Amino acid sequence: MASKKDNIIFLAMRLIKEKGFLSLSYDDISKELGITKAAVHYYFERKEDLGVAVCEKLEAGLLESYERTLNQMTDHQGEPWYFIESRIDTIRPNEICPISSLQGDYEDLPESMKNILEEISKNEMELWASLVRQYSPNLDNDDIARTILLSVKGALQYRRVLDGRAFENMMSSIQTQFYRSLSSEGGS
Template identity: 30%
Template sequence: MKLTMMQEKILNTAESLIQKMGYNAFSYKDIALIVGIKTSSIHYYYPTKEDLAVAVIDWQLERVLIVLNELKLNSALSLQEKLLYAVDVILSLTLRDEMKMCLGGILASDVLSLPEKLKNRVRHFFNALEQWIKELLDAENYKNNSFDSLYSKDNLPKYLLIQIEGGLLMSRLYHDFTYIEIVKQFIKKMD
C-alpha cells in the first residue's frame, strides 16, 4: 500500500487512538488536532470514519504479515522461537507502546456497533493471523504429540489466538505482563 506522508500520519494517529480508546471513542477532530491539520484533509483521503478504520486495519495487517512471513522463513529458529517472536511483534504494537490493545482485539470488542464492512475487515485480520499460524505449523511439520484434541493442527491456531488476545486484555487491565508470560510458557512447552 503506497501512502503519502500525510496519509501515514493520519493512519498512525488513528491506529494509536483506536488501540487506546476503541473505534467509538475517537473523532476526526481528535486526529486533526494531533496531526495539525483540518478535518477536511482527513476526509479527502478517508471520506468516512469506516473508510479510515478499514485503512488502518489493512495497513497494520500488511506491516505485521511482512514481519511474520519473514519470520516463518527463518530456518535458524524453532517453531517455539518463531511463535515467541510473533508474540513479541504483537507486544511491540500494543502493550509495550502506551498500554495499547491489539487493534483487532479492541475493534472486536466494539463489534456490535461497527459498520458491516469494518466487521468483515476485523474478521479478515484474525483469519489472516490464524492462517499464518496454520502455515507455520505446516512448514514446521507440527504434529500433535498429545491426545488432547485442543492441540490439534486445526485447533491450535485458534487456541493460540485466544490465549494471546486474552493475555493482552488481562495484561492491559491489570498492568501486569504475567498474563502474557503465561502464554509464552505454554508456547515453550509445546511439543
C-alpha cells in the same frame, strides 16, 4: 518521511488501540496532528474509509510479521514465538491489540469494515497456526495455536489494568505452556 495520509492512518490506529473505533473522531486526529478536520476529510471522506485503511494496514502488518518469522524459521534462526513478540512490540502498555479493539466494536461497524475485519481475524489465526504447524509438523490440530493466540490477546487486555510485571508473568507462563504443549504433542 510518512505522508499526511499515512500519519492520519497511524494516529487512527493508535487511537483505536487506546479507545476503540467508535470513540475515534476526526476532531481528535486533527488536533493531535495540527491539521484541520477538512484536511482529514480530504484523505478520508468518511470515517468508514479511514477504518478500512486502518484494516488494510493491519493486514499488511500481519503478513509482514508472518514473512519475517517464516524467513527466520527457514534460516533456523527463529521460532514461531517471534510472530507473537513482533505483534506485541507494536502495542504500548496502555493499548490493546488493534484487531481485538475492532472486534469489540464489531456489531456497530460499517459492513465494509466488518467484512475486512472477518478476513483479518481469520488470517491472524491461520498465519499463526501455519507457523506452529511448520515448527511442529507432528501436531495433529490447531487447538494449541488458537489457545495460545487467544491467551496472548487476553493478557494484553489485562496489561491495561494490571502492572507490567503481571503482564510479563502472564506472557512467560503462556510461552512456557506453548512450548510444553508442543513437546507433549511430539513437536520439535
